[in-house]
Amino acid sequence: MSKLRYLGQSCFLLRTQEGELLFDPYLSKSPHHVSLPEDANPSYIFVSHGHADHVGDTVELAGKFGSTVITTAEMGRYLEGLGCSKVERMHIGGGADFPFGRVKITPALHGCGIPGGVACGFLVKTAGITIYFAGDTGLFGDMSLLGMYHRIDYALLPIGDRFTMGPEDAVIAAQMLKARYVIPMHYNANALTRQDPELFAGQIAKATGSRAIVMKPNEEISLVPSGEEKCE
Ligand code: NI
Numbered sequence: 001m002s003k004l005r006y007l008g009q010s011c012f013l014l015r016t017q018e019g020e021l022l023f024d025p026y027l028s029k030s031p032h033h034v035s036l037p038e039d040a041n042p043s044y045i046f047v048s049h050g051h052a053d054h055v056g057d058t059v060e061l062a063g064k065f066g067s068t069v070i071t072t073a074e075m076g077r078y079l080e081g082l083g084c085s086k087v088e089r090m091h092i093g094g095g096a097d098f099p100f101g102r103v104k105i106t107p108a109l110h111g112c113g114i115p116g117g118v119a120c121g122f123l124v125k126t127a128g129i130t131i132y133f134a135g136d137t138g139l140f141g142d143m144s145l146l147g148m149y150h151r152i153d154y155a156l157l158p159i160g161d162r163f164t165m166g167p168e169d170a171v172i173a174a175q176m177l178k179a180r181y182v183i184p185m186h187y188n189a190n191a192l193t194r195q196d197p198e199l200f201a202g203q204i205a206k207a208t209g210s211r212a213i214v215m216k217p218n219e220e221i222s223l224v225p226s227g228e229e230k231c232e
């Protein structure tokens with residue numbers, strides 16, 4: 001059974017029989033006071049862009065676990081310069097196959113935090129599940145293409161406002177993405193991104209065909225592959 005653990009801000013640990021994938025590992029400096037579970041052993045680390053609340057502990061963790069970093073070309077070079085020895089560089093719109101499944105890099109409307117770089121999101125297909133990790137982004141209309149051409153099971157969307165989409169735009173994103181489930185992220189790390197995720201969940205239920213799952217930092221859920229959903 002695949003499990004997804006929320007580690008605050010935009011950090012998630014996805015554990016499946018295909019391996020462990022870690023997204024935007026902002027941990028040691030996170031105000032959410034979270035850490036990886038003792039038995040975690042991420043073989044891949046996804047980095048959406050260079051802001052500190054996303055790169056986080058990438059260099060340390062990649063060294064400790066021997067993880068391969070998946071990111072954009074510029075971020076990849078930057079992280080290699082900081083000591084990451086295994087980096088898979090990709091870019092917007094490109095897909096690639098890995099032992100755990102397939103990754104496509106999606107656009108994100110946001111800064112990168114390093115000169116010449118761009119921010120991105122990830123569409124990951126692994127263990128029978130399709131996850132869209134939006135990264136830090138504003139709303140953009142091409143999300144409808146993702147919804148049209150991919151059956152997204154879980155969409156991880158920022159709702160913090162100020163630096164990314166706020167809840168209202170994230171509802172519009174959910175309408176376009178048509179994911180089975182929407183998981184809000186990137187909120188309540190500080191006073192500038194204060195949001196009520198339960199209010200957002202209610203709006204998702206009212207305005208979209210998706211269901212929101214509000215995860216507390218350190219909470220883990222079991223993921224349901226699309227074919228195995230119970231009728232209700
Ligand atoms: Ni950012």
Ligand code: MN
Pocket residue numbers: 051053054136163186
């Ligand atoms: Mn951020």
